[in-house]
Amino acid sequence: MGESLADRFDLEGFSHDWHRTGAAALTALRLRDYALVISDIRLPDMTGDVLFEQLLTEQRSLPPFIFITGHGDIDTAVRLLKRGAQDYITKPFDLDALIDKIHGIVAPEDASGTGSLGCSPVMRQIEAMLPRLAASAASVLITGESGVGKERVAQALHQLTGADKPFIAVNCGALTESLLEAELFGYEKGAFTGAVRTKKGVFEQAHGGTLLLDEIGDMPLSMQVKLLRALQERCIVRVGGETPIPVDIRLVCATHQVLQEAVIRGDFREDLYYRINVVELRIPPLRERSEDILPIAQHLLAEIADASGKPPPGLTPAAEHAIKAYRWPGNIRELKNTLERASLMSDGRSISHDILFDRPAPPLSGQLDMAGSLRDYLNECERDFIVHALDGCQWQIQCCADSLGISRKNLWEKMRKLEIVKGSDAD
Structure with missing residues (x-):
């Protein structure tokens, strides 16, 4: 499996090192900085969780970790997520899906060297x-x-x-x-x-x-x-x-x-x-280039963490999905505002959906709360959307109206109708 991953990374143009044992990987991680680590849970000389815990014990600033696991090791992978790992994938896995995850975590850099504008x-x-x-x-x-x-x-x-x-x-x-x-x-x-x-x-x-x-x-x-x-x-x-x-x-x-x-x-x-x-x-706007959202979010998290002198927290899979699904009417300004708040509220290791949007993850299809009328549900969705847009624009009415594509007058009317005042919860 390692050889096939290395071959695919070469095709993608990724600069990478491949180590066959946990001991070799530990040595490499102590000597140089990496943007991402992909490790199997089961290594020839140790387990992936032992590798990860050893690095945590040394109080190193760790890069994001993606663990590869069989179905029998999922509990271990979930525990590693709680300890700060970035993500895990289960065998057998789709290589294209793994490449997408890598792009979502590591903002690609081209010859210009800017590297933080996006990959769209x-x-x-x-x-x-x-x-x-x-x-x-x-x-x-x-x-x-x-x-x-x-x-x-x-x-x-x-x-x-x-x-x-x-x-x-x-x-x-x-x-x-x-x-x-x-x-x-x-x-x-x-x-x-x-x-x-x-x-x-x-x-x-x-x-x-x-x-x-x-x-x-x-x-x-x-x-x-x-x-x-x-x-x-x-x-x-x-x-x-x-x-x-x-x-x-x-x-x-x-x-x-x-x-x-x-x-x-x-x-x-x-x-x-x-x-x-x-x-x-x-x-x-971000809604027209959704593939940029995760790389920009990771870049912003790194900036926020650097300003506080701490390692950047990871995003749980549910949080990643929510970030990509949300339309971000306030664009990068709203995204940064949301991530700054979430970074303060998180445990420092990972940001969950609940922390990111200050509410539980949405119910799965077929589990919607059917209490109330359709009008009430739509009003709540519209109110929620407008409050997030206002937060993203620091409650500047013209900025919010522009991002929503409506007039100031229309926005004020909706705020009065939906009883939106500064300090409103988005719940």
């Missing part, structure tokens, strides 16, 4: 474009729903152009016009009340690096004129100043709006639109 065809295509964009000075416009990971794509592009250079991001929709001008271009001492010292704006701070103007579609028209001038002249003037200051930046803009429609409405300048949209990258 559309995201692989975007990653393949990044090196070409990095080699040019073209302005890039990243579009997509709120929370799809537009800033992650911008950071991936920046990593290819000079990771040692500054990467500065500013949300154009979060500041008033006067504050936005000072944030972008900086100000001189005495330029306005409270300006007790000279301050550089983000254009100067990002000099030589990348400047991300997020939600540029929310920028006021009067500021659009000033931005266009700065881009054309490649220099800025601080608020309260007179001296032009040259700036050299890679400009990346992002928006959840359809800027072509904003241009038609007169809300966005056509000349600025063509200036910032030399190349457009559209990031699809």
